Amino acid sequence: MENEKAILPEVQQIADAINAAVKNAGVTVSINPSPAEQHSLLLFPTKARECAQWLKAESPWQLDYLSNVSGNDWPEDAITKQTPKQPVKDAGEEPMHPCLEAVYHLYSIRQSLGPIIIRMRTENRSDKVELPSLTPIWRSAELQEREIFDLYGIHFEGHPDLRRLLMWDEFEDHPMRRDYVEPDDYDYEPTPHGDVLKKSLTQQEGTV
Amino acid sequence: MTPSPGRPTEAMPQFEMHATGVEGATEGTERMEVSMGPHHPSTHGVFRMDVELEGETITKLKPVFGYLHRNHEKIAESTSYLGSMPYTDRLDYFNSMTNNWAYALSVEKLAGIEVPERAEYIRVITAELTRLQNHVSLIGFLVQDMGALGTPLMYAFRERERILDLFESLSGARMMCNYMRFGGCRCDVSADWIKQAQSVVEAFPQFLDEFEALISENEVLMARSQHVGILKPELAIDAGVAGPVLRATGVNYDLRKVDGYGIYDRFQFRVPLGDHGDVYDRYMIRVLEMRESVKILQQALAEIPNGDYVNPKAKLRGFRPPPGEAYGRIEAPKGELGFYLISDGSPKPYRYRVRPPSLINLTILEDMCLGQTIADAVIILGSIDIVLGEVDR
Amino acid sequence: MIGKGILKGMVETARNLTGSFHDPDRLTTVEYPEQKIPAKENARNFPFLIYDGDDWETGLRCVSCQICEKECPPQCIYIEKDKEKKPDFLGKMQMQPKIFDIDVSVCMGCQICVEVCPFESIRMDNDFEYAGSDRFKSLLLTKDQLAKSNKYYHSIHPTEAQETDEIRVQKREDHLAKEKAKAEKLAKAKKEAASKAALSKAETAKEE
Numbered sequence: 001m002e003n004e005k006a007i008l009p010e011v012q013q014i015a016d017a018i019n020a021a022v023k024n025a026g027v028t029v030s031i032n033p034s035p036a037e038q039h040s041l042l043l044f045p046t047k048a049r050e051c052a053q054w055l056k057a058e059s060p061w062q063l064d065y066l067s068n069v070s071g072n073d074w075p076e077d078a079i080t081k082q083t084p085k086q087p088v089k090d091a092g093e094e095p096m097h098p099c100l101e102a103v104y105h106l107y108s109i110r111q112s113l114g115p116i117i118i119r120m121r122t123e124n125r126s127d128k129v130e131l132p133s134l135t136p137i138w139r140s141a142e143l144q145e146r147e148i149f150d151l152y153g154i155h156f157e158g159h160p161d162l163r164r165l166l167m168w169d170e171f172e173d174h175p176m177r178r179d180y181v182e183p184d185d186y187d188y189e190p191t192p193h194g195d196v197l198k199k200s201l202t203q204q205e206g207t208v
Numbered sequence: 209m210t211p212s213p214g215r216p217t218e219a220m221p222q223f224e225m226h227a228t229g230v231e232g233a234t235e236g237t238e239r240m241e242v243s244m245g246p247h248h249p250s251t252h253g254v255f256r257m258d259v260e261l262e263g264e265t266i267t268k269l270k271p272v273f274g275y276l277h278r279n280h281e282k283i284a285e286s287t288s289y290l291g292s293m294p295y296t297d298r299l300d301y302f303n304s305m306t307n308n309w310a311y312a313l314s315v316e317k318l319a320g321i322e323v324p325e326r327a328e329y330i331r332v333i334t335a336e337l338t339r340l341q342n343h344v345s346l347i348g349f350l351v352q353d354m355g356a357l358g359t360p361l362m363y364a365f366r367e368r369e370r371i372l373d374l375f376e377s378l379s380g381a382r383m384m385c386n387y388m389r390f391g392g393c394r395c396d397v398s399a400d401w402i403k404q405a406q407s408v409v410e411a412f413p414q415f416l417d418e419f420e421a422l423i424s425e426n427e428v429l430m431a432r433s434q435h436v437g438i439l440k441p442e443l444a445i446d447a448g449v450a451g452p453v454l455r456a457t458g459v460n461y462d463l464r465k466v467d468g469y470g471i472y473d474r475f476q477f478r479v480p481l482g483d484h485g486d487v488y489d490r491y492m493i494r495v496l497e498m499r500e501s502v503k504i505l506q507q508a509l510a511e512i513p514n515g516d517y518v519n520p521k522a523k524l525r526g527f528r529p530p531p532g533e534a535y536g537r538i539e540a541p542k543g544e545l546g547f548y549l550i551s552d553g554s555p556k557p558y559r560y561r562v563r564p565p566s567l568i569n570l571t572i573l574e575d576m577c578l579g580q581t582i583a584d585a586v587i588i589l590g591s592i593d594i595v596l597g598e599v600d601r
Numbered sequence: 602m603i604g605k606g607i608l609k610g611m612v613e614t615a616r617n618l619t620g621s622f623h624d625p626d627r628l629t630t631v632e633y634p635e636q637k638i639p640a641k642e643n644a645r646n647f648p649f650l651i652y653d654g655d656d657w658e659t660g661l662r663c664v665s666c667q668i669c670e671k672e673c674p675p676q677c678i679y680i681e682k683d684k685e686k687k688p689d690f691l692g693k694m695q696m697q698p699k700i701f702d703i704d705v706s707v708c709m710g711c712q713i714c715v716e717v718c719p720f721e722s723i724r725m726d727n728d729f730e731y732a733g734s735d736r737f738k739s740l741l742l743t744k745d746q747l748a749k750s751n752k753y754y755h756s757i758h759p760t761e762a763q764e765t766d767e768i769r770v771q772k773r774e775d776h777l778a779k780e781k782a783k784a785e786k787l788a789k790a791k792k793e794a795a796s797k798a799a800l801s802k803a804e805t806a807k808e809e
Binding site for chain 3: 428
């Protein structure tokens, strides 16, 4: 922990500032081992909106511009797998649990700084998939959170209009999850590829 | 869509709308729901708006997405890093060069690859040429939406063609260039190509003068576009609006200046800003930006150094970035285009996310259209400059 | 004055109209099927396979290494190896493809197969007037349809073809030099062995 503090003074500084300003915020730093060195702040979902509000309105960084919201899926096997290595490490804490994650990339237009990255994680991947919506704070998240709800199935509480964005309303699954299985109801064309050819042939046999 | 009382629920063609509106207009106006699109010529693709009208005035507008959705991000997760490059061409198919650059930039951040100087120059040149052809065709489409059928659009496409010819002789394809690689570009530019590009760039300001004489002072255009679709800067920042739409509100935020990615800090250019945030400002911003792009191009074409066009250490096959994540963004012609990548050390990205400027700029479509007439919604949408390949991905 | 801007625009239109009669720069379209704009040298459409010499079956450069099949982003290439080998331009025995299909209804002309091919075998064609009468068979190009001569390659991409030929000449020279070095080494080793044997023979004779 001491070493990491020396490596990432800026992100740790921000985390400390949030912890000082918001009661029981419990913000920790998530370390990014890649050469990009974009480390992120891991927020508690229950305190996330308070922290975000502080970051936008009162903090010295004035993060007024939310650029990107991304969903991630961390199923059990992606976390426990030793090789290839873990892309995101949490400083100090216990290892990551299987979860869905929302990552927000924040910038400040007034001070031209960024990106400052915050991330939130759901409790699990099946029934406790609620996260607080940050749309009331940055409207930029409106369509992007809808997209994550659509493709990952994170339920953003407090979102003004949480509907599917890209898939049709009757669609049931969440296609960007890593364990998503494609439905096998296409009309396969007889392409030369092994498995598609096999599928198309079995389909033709079935229909004839 | 909830049916309004006494009205059929399905979409009605526009010409009927006026007829019924007049018929029923005994006292005041009538509430009506119209579904514009997905096959409406002015929606620039398969995009639909559920519009609620009071007479001709818009009281509610909900954009509907997804007709062109192909889950680009999922496809990228199942192919190699290099294999996603040609797919990025098909995001915003007007600007394949900048899409390539944004993706290459993010991967270079993720893997810590350096880009040789000549490659940076080539990237700036191709990106600015892309900006020229995007803006020129956009203003052609925009005035077409306002009723200037044909003529300005054809003039715009005539100029765009010259730039596409340059792209074709450089990369082999006019629109699906697939030109950038991690750590540089796919092939070198010849001295001959630079000469050709110079002559195109030198002739461009003259065309802009002509185009402005043709349309900028046109009274119909001014009447249709001034004080229409006004966007306030506070809302624009809050809603993550980027690019020319943001700068038309007067917010000085151009990533070429702010981030200075690539080698943009070496060139002298100015960032044009609007002050009303209406459709006319968005039109003018694009004309002015093209003039600045010409300046950048003149400098870059004159100064381009010799050297490698690609980092010789960068691998083409079997490329595995170290584990970690990176977010890279550039100022694409339509706004801030970003790529968020997570690598787990394998040859395929664990997560690949596109920050589509066209989609996020549509967040404020309803806010801009409320209180305007239905005919204005068409030009407000046109002035945002969307491409459905990027909106729906 | 109202209408001034419109008048100004009209003047511009008139200038373009009259200009199109004497300035070829203002008349940019051609009557397509009768007139054609010559293709740009780099223009690409779909891939083809190069063969050396006159007979496509013996001269085909492809050694069915299947790298292009693996790297192709939309997976439009299908290769099956032949059991019989044939000599390549260096005289080495190499594999050859039994089946080499490209599904051009899937191919997006991205040129990645060309970049990864280590045998200068697959290159991009610039023939864009491609049409077939049915959906599957006529859009599935087989080995005999894909094979085109090196002469043809020179006629469509002269600069690139020249570079490719130079690479191959270099490869042959390297190969010959290697062979020569190998042969010399072998001869030297033989000589040494012979002299050693002679020496030992003499020694044994001496001892006796």
